[in-house]
Amino acid sequence: MERKFKNKILVFLTLSLIICNMGNITQSFAQFNKNNLPSLKKYITISKNIEDHKPEKVRDLQMVCTNSTYIKLKWSSVKCATGYRIYRSTMKNGVYRSIGNVGERTTCYIDKELECGTNYYYKVRAYNKVGDKVCWGCYSDILDTTTCPCVVKYLHSICVSDCTIQLSWDMVHKSSGYEVYRSNMENGRYIRVATITDKSKTSYIDKNLDRGRKYYYKVRAFKELNGQVCFGDCSNALCVCTKK
Numbered sequence: 001m002e003r004k005f006k007n008k009i010l011v012f013l014t015l016s017l018i019i020c021n022m023g024n025i026t027q028s029f030a031q032f033n034k035n036n037l038p039s040l041k042k043y044i045t046i047s048k049n050i051e052d053h054k055p056e057k058v059r060d061l062q063m064v065c066t067n068s069t070y071i072k073l074k075w076s077s078v079k080c081a082t083g084y085r086i087y088r089s090t091m092k093n094g095v096y097r098s099i100g101n102v103g104e105r106t107t108c109y110i111d112k113e114l115e116c117g118t119n120y121y122y123k124v125r126a127y128n129k130v131g132d133k134v135c136w137g138c139y140s141d142i143l144d145t146t147t148c149p150c151v152v153k154y155l156h157s158i159c160v161s162d163c164t165i166q167l168s169w170d171m172v173h174k175s176s177g178y179e180v181y182r183s184n185m186e187n188g189r190y191i192r193v194a195t196i197t198d199k200s201k202t203s204y205i206d207k208n209l210d211r212g213r214k215y216y217y218k219v220r221a222f223k224e225l226n227g228q229v230c231f232g233d234c235s236n237a238l239c240v241c242t243k244k
Helices: 002-020 022-052
Strands: 062-066 071-074 083-089 097-103 108-111 119-130 133-136 143-146 156-160 165-168 177-183 191-196 203-206 214-225 228-231 238-241
Touching: 062 143, 071 119, 083 108, 097 108, 108 119, 143 214, 156 238, 165 214, 165 238, 177 203, 191 203, 203 214
Parallel strands: none
Antiparallel strands: 062 071, 071 108, 083 097, 083 119, 119 133, 119 143, 156 165, 165 203, 177 191, 177 214, 214 228, 214 238
C-alpha cells in the first residue's frame, strides 16, 4: 500500500515538472522557428529556382562521322543548358563513364583514340549552373554505334592462270565482310568486283580475265550495325599479271 502511494507521488511530481517547463519548451520552439525560418525559406526558394531551370532531355543524339579510331556525335540544343556531359560504355547496359564536357553553344563531340571495329554506346545530358549549384537534365536515349574495321593487310595472290587470279588476305577481326576492287591502272578507277558477306572468308577468285594483262586490286573490310554499313580503309594496291 505504501509502495503504491510512493509511485503516485512520483508520477504527480513528474507531471508537475513537465507542466512547469511547458512555457520554456514552447518559447524555445518558437525561437527555433524564428531563427531558422529565413534559412528554410531561402532553401525552398533555391530548390524551386533550380527546378525551374532544370534542362530538358537531350534529343536526336546521332553519329555523323566515324573511321577506325574516332566517332563524331551531335545532338539538338537544349534550352537553359549551360553545357553538356558525354558518357560512353562498351556495353549497352554496362557502366557509362564521363568522357568529356562541352559548352552551351556546342552540340557535337569527337571521341578519339578508339579501337577499330568496336561497338560503343553513348548518352548525353545537359546541365545548368544556378549560382554554386548544378542542375542536371535527363539522359538522352542510348546511341549504339561503331568504329570502322581496321585496314586489310597482306593482300597477295596465291594462284594465277591465263584467265584467273586468286587473291588472299589476313582476316580483319570485328568485321562483317569484305569488298574487292579491281583496276587496269594502279592510280586509275577501281571498280568493285565482289562483296563477301562471310567474314571468315579471306580469299577471292577473279575469273574471265585477259591473257598476259596486268590487274590491280584493293580490298577493304566493312561492318554492319543497325542497318548501317561502315567501311575500313582499302589495302595497298596489289599488281598481278595473268599468264600469257
